[in-house]
Amino acid sequence: MADLKIQGLAKSYKDVRVLESINLDIASGEFFTLLGPSGCGKTTLLRTIAGFQHQDRGEIIVKGERIDHKPAHKRDIGMVFQDYAIFPHLSVADNVAFGLKARSLPKGEIEARVNESLKMVRLDGYQDRLPGEMSGGQQQRIGLARAMAIRPTLLLMDEPLSNLDAKLRIELREDIRDIQRRLGITTIYVTHDQEEALAVSDRICVMNKGNVEQIGTPFEIYRKPLRRFAASFVGTMNFLPGQLEGGRLRVGSQSIDFPVDASGPVELAIRPENVELASTSPHGGTIALKGEVLKVTFLGREAHYTLRTEAGEIVAQVADPAQDFIEMEGRPVEVRLPLQKIALFRLNGDVLDAGQAR
Amino acid sequence: MKRRVRFDIWTFVLIAAWVILIALLIWPLSSVLHASLLDNDTGAFSLVHYFQIATVKAYQRAIGNTLLAGFGGMSGALILGVTLAFVTTRFHIFGRALIQTLAVVALVSPPFIGAYAWIVLFGASGVVRKGLDAIGISIPPLYGAAGVILVFAFKFFPHVFLITSGALASINRSVEEAAESLGVSPTKRLFTVTFPLILPAISASALLTFVLSIADFGTPRIIGRDFNVLATEAFNLYGSEVGGNPGMASALSVALIVLSMVIVFGQRWVLRKNVYHSNLIKKPERKRVGGLKAVGLHVLAYAIVLIGALPAIIVVLFSFRRTSGPVFQPGVSLQSYERVISTVSDPIWNTLIFSSTAVVAIVITGTLIGYLISRRPGIATGALDATLMVPYVVPGIVMGIAFITRFNEPPLALTGTGLIIVMAVFVRRLPYSARSVAAALKQVGPNLEDAAVSLGYSPSKAFVKVTVPLILPGIMAGALMSFVTAMNELSSSLVLYVGSTITMPVRIYLSVMDGEYGTASALSTILLAMTVIAVYAAFHLSGRKESALL
Ligand SMILES: Nc1ncnc2c1ncn2[C@@H]1O[C@H](COP(=O)(O)OP(=O)(O)OP(=O)(O)O)[C@@H](O)[C@H]1O
Ligand SMILES: [Mg+2]
Numbered sequence: 051m052a053d054l055k056i057q058g059l060a061k062s063y064k065d066v067r068v069l070e071s072i073n074l075d076i077a078s079g080e081f082f083t084l085l086g087p088s089g090c091g092k093t094t095l096l097r098t099i100a101g102f103q104h105q106d107r108g109e110i111i112v113k114g115e116r117i118d119h120k121p122a123h124k125r126d127i128g129m130v131f132q133d134y135a136i137f138p139h140l141s142v143a144d145n146v147a148f149g150l151k152a153r154s155l156p157k158g159e160i161e162a163r164v165n166e167s168l169k170m171v172r173l174d175g176y177q178d179r180l181p182g183e184m185s186g187g188q189q190q191r192i193g194l195a196r197a198m199a200i201r202p203t204l205l206l207m208d209e210p211l212s213n214l215d216a217k218l219r220i221e222l223r224e225d226i227r228d229i230q231r232r233l234g235i236t237t238i239y240v241t242h243d244q245e246e247a248l249a250v251s252d253r254i255c256v257m258n259k260g261n262v263e264q265i266g267t268p269f270e271i272y273r274k275p276l277r278r279f280a281a282s283f284v285g286t287m288n289f290l291p292g293q294l295e296g297g298r299l300r301v302g303s304q305s306i307d308f309p310v311d312a313s314g315p316v317e318l319a320i321r322p323e324n325v326e327l328a329s330t331s332p333h334g335g336t337i338a339l340k341g342e343v344l345k346v347t348f349l350g351r352e353a354h355y356t357l358r359t360e361a362g363e364i365v366a367q368v369a370d371p372a373q374d375f376i377e378m379e380g381r382p383v384e385v386r387l388p389l390q391k392i393a394l395f396r397l398n399g400d401v402l403d404a405g406q407a408r
Numbered sequence: 409m410k411r412r413v414r415f416d417i418w419t420f421v422l423i424a425a426w427v428i429l430i431a432l433l434i435w436p437l438s439s440v441l442h443a444s445l446l447d448n449d450t451g452a453f454s455l456v457h458y459f460q461i462a463t464v465k466a467y468q469r470a471i472g473n474t475l476l477a478g479f480g481g482m483s484g485a486l487i488l489g490v491t492l493a494f495v496t497t498r499f500h501i502f503g504r505a506l507i508q509t510l511a512v513v514a515l516v517s518p519p520f521i522g523a524y525a526w527i528v529l530f531g532a533s534g535v536v537r538k539g540l541d542a543i544g545i546s547i548p549p550l551y552g553a554a555g556v557i558l559v560f561a562f563k564f565f566p567h568v569f570l571i572t573s574g575a576l577a578s579i580n581r582s583v584e585e586a587a588e589s590l591g592v593s594p595t596k597r598l599f600t601v602t603f604p605l606i607l608p609a610i611s612a613s614a615l616l617t618f619v620l621s622i623a624d625f626g627t628p629r630i631i632g633r634d635f636n637v638l639a640t641e642a643f644n645l646y647g648s649e650v651g652g653n654p655g656m657a658s659a660l661s662v663a664l665i666v667l668s669m670v671i672v673f674g675q676r677w678v679l680r681k682n683v684y685h686s687n688l689i690k691k692p693e694r695k696r697v698g699g700l701k702a703v704g705l706h707v708l709a710y711a712i713v714l715i716g717a718l719p720a721i722i723v724v725l726f727s728f729r730r731t732s733g734p735v736f737q738p739g740v741s742l743q744s745y746e747r748v749i750s751t752v753s754d755p756i757w758n759t760l761i762f763s764s765t766a767v768v769a770i771v772i773t774g775t776l777i778g779y780l781i782s783r784r785p786g787i788a789t790g791a792l793d794a795t796l797m798v799p800y801v802v803p804g805i806v807m808g809i810a811f812i813t814r815f816n817e818p819p820l821a822l823t824g825t826g827l828i829i830v831m832a833v834f835v836r837r838l839p840y841s842a843r844s845v846a847a848a849l850k851q852v853g854p855n856l857e858d859a860a861v862s863l864g865y866s867p868s869k870a871f872v873k874v875t876v877p878l879i880l881p882g883i884m885a886g887a888l889m890s891f892v893t894a895m896n897e898l899s900s901s902l903v904l905y906v907g908s909t910i911t912m913p914v915r916i917y918l919s920v921m922d923g924e925y926g927t928a929s930a931l932s933t934i935l936l937a938m939t940v941i942a943v944y945a946a947f948h949l950s951g952r953k954e955s956a957l958l
Contacts, residue, residue: 097858100858100862101861102858102861102862121416121861121866121867122858122861122862123861123862123864123865123866123867123869123870126864127862128862128863129858129859129862131855131858131859133853133855135853135855135856135858135859137856137859137860137874137878138878139877139878148860148863148873149862149863149864149865152863152864152865152869153864193859196859196863197862197863200863200864
């Protein structure tokens with residue numbers, strides 16, 4: 051049980067700034083996910099927290115105590131490495147037992163925990179193999195078992211499931227989540243898989259270029275993005291150019307009442323599943339645009355319509371598509387954007403407080 | 409905000425390493441620099457010796473010849489060593505253990521008498537030359553620059569072989585396979601992927617062979633004839649009773665050191681961006697080939713090691729020849745052994761005790777320093793790395809003289825003890841170990857150690873538990889080279905020995921000087937057998953079965 055506070059953390063490699071000034075406040079037992087494009091500094095952040103490298107500025111506080119000057123091996127922070135870092139000279143069981151031996155646990159306990167961890171990652175029975183004789187995904191799971199086995203106060207996982215098949219990935223992420231909850235290990239998790247992030251996290255932190263863009267629950271991140279970057283990076287988002295003027299919002303040739311103080315160019319954002327096509331009857335205020343169906347992608351449970359509107363191209367998602375919708379390519383259609391579901395972003399990327407509009 | 413200096417175990421290792429190098433290297437060698445700056449007659453400070461190096465034709469020729477011998481020996485050794493390493497690590501070759509043994513035998517080709525064996529074979533009246541002449545093939549005698557370079561190539565290739573085969577065997581197979589899948593032909597892949605990946609090992613062995621070539625004085629002295637190099641000039645000026653010129657000799661030694669420093673920095677420049685790590689998980693496999701290709705590969709591998717081991721083989725054969733005084737007679741006999749048997753036990757024990765003591769110290773210190781060099785880059789470690797090159801190039805005789813000068817008076821009156829011989833061997837062979845460990849470490853990703861640390865091991869424990877097992881091949885290769893060269897150390901011991909601390913190589917040298925080639929051959933054979941047995945024992949005890957050396 052430990053809470054983690056990070057204040058003003060900055061890190062450069064030579065003259066390249068990789069972390070600008072990171073502030074995080076992670077509660078005890080929380081499952082906290084870092085989400086961000088490749089190269090945005092996620093691994094760097096984890097390695098700094100673990101103590102493999104030292105920050106240039108800022109503080110890392112665990113349980114109210116600064117740990118910056120503690121050497122890495124005394125921090126009791128477990129880590130799953132992006133490139134696995136499996137010890138090639140040790141058997142699978144010895145890899146997993148490695149950290150337990152450092153804690154001088156009794157032999158029986160070590161064996162029990164090794165077996166338990168290996169069972170968790172579905173590698174029971176591989177105890178005596180050498181890592182060189184295992185597949186890439188299996189090696190990754192050794193690393194996962196090894197870090198979980200020591201039950202650290204803080205667990206850092208750098209894309210621990212990236213190399214597994216979709217089914218195993220879903221199984222393991224549930225297991226990780228269960229164990230994490232049961233043991234109350236505060237966890238920082240890095241993933242590129244947005245669905246995974248939304249599914250398992252208590253909170254998600256969207257990072258970009260060494261900065262925190264937004265921190266929030268999965269619902270907040272998905273439904274109430276505070277920054278354009280978060281909106282565009284998580285899930286699919288349509289963006290249309292718009293203009294605010296004297297309490298009205300203009301999109302394409304449409305203009306609608308929009309009582310906010312701000313004025314100037316904005317970007318209107320809306321998720322595909324919120325775009326309505328003409329056949330549904332409107333409720334509340336909507337922006338209605340003339341459009342044409344360019345392409346229909348049938349995905350089974352849903353269909354994606356790529357639409358050309360007077361304001362630009364957008365994608366609409368239609369659940370449980372019926373036969374006739376699929377034949378709509380090339381036909382004109384009316385596209386409705388419900389005001390309740392849109393977000394507006396200023397040109398600097400900040401959201402325009404939508405509360406004012408409602 | 410400034411970064412806090414973090415003290416850990418490696419800070420202390422760094423300090424200890426500097427203390428050792430200052431006490432055993434810089435302090436003694438400062439006497440050489442000092443001597444080079446004094447006028448021989450007046451004893452006053454003067455740059456006259458350096459001025460002479462810059463103006464006297466003979467010295468300039470010596471510098472040119474030294475460079476020629478250095479680059480020539482280096483290129484030859486690289487071609488032979490890398491070829492052999494590649495063939496034996498990538499293809500299924502019968503008798504790998506034999507090849508490795510012969511390579512070690514070539515490595516210990518006994519001092520002086522090795523060069524003598526070359527003359528016996530390829531000299532003006534050499535056996536092989538005469539034989540070839542009889543069937544109408546005429547080759548020039550093995551004197552001069554070409555001979556020296558050839559001998560260097562065959563004498564020093566085992567260093568390259570040992571260093572690079574370790575590296576070749578631990579390339580991640582996936583990387584090569586990736587190149588292959590991208591449509592790169594095997595030959596092209598060799599030059600665009602494989603060699604760049606083992607560049608640390610190749611360049612380290614290039615540096616080593618260059619420096620060994622320019623510091624060797626026995627070979628150019630016996631084979632070079634009028635091919636004078638800095639080492640022979642220095643040796644003559646130190647050694648000759650009449651017309652000795654210690655100031656000039658010291659200046660030439662300093663020139664040698666400076667020359668090799670340039671090469672050291674050259675290598676560091678080549679490697680400036682070179683940090684490749686593989687996690688060693690998928691090791692390359694040996695390919696089975698058949699037919700003509702297999703025959704060709706076997707011929708190539710065996711030819712290299714057999715020619716390299718030729719001097720040693722000749723010496724062994726000669727040790728069983730009948731002699732009359734210094735002259736060999738037809739027929740087989742144990743005469744030579746009978747003559748040495750009663751006097752040989754002291755030198756044998758001395759050799760074993762001195763070299764094993766030195767090697768234990770070398771392996772421990774060298775491993776720690778090798779780690780510092782490759783994992784804690786910084787000004788202090790960079791300078792350490794460069795300083796560590798000095799012992800390579802200082803001719804043994806210079807080192808010996810420096811030790812005598814500095815450790816002659818209480819509280820450091822060590823002259824005449826075994827300790828001073830051990831110390832000289834230690835500091836001269838420490839770089840082998842440090843460098844080969846540094847090269848091995850270049851291929852082990854630092855993440856593995858981080859992983860151990862995150863699991864609760866202190867950095868020093870993580871090093872012992874994870875890194876040491878992974879770089880064991882590198883440590884063993886370094887230990888092996890230190891050990892065989894320590895057992896065969898001649899030049900510094902020659903200056904430092906007294907009656908009770910005589911070693912085998914010194915004993916051999918004295919026999920050669922007395923013209924007793926028979927007894928010298930017998931002694932050399934004994935030393936050779938000791939070396940091979942010791943190497944095998946060491947590797948057997950360390951439990952590495954499949955391959956004795958790698
Ligand atoms: N040792 C290093 N020296 C210099 N730059 C580095 C080093 N390690 C990482 N970087 C740079 O720092 C930035 C952040 O790297 P980091 O590994 O933290 O990214 P990441 O968010 O984990 O990316 P990914 O999702 O691809 O793993 C990158 O631009 C990278 O090029
Ligand atoms: Mg990363």
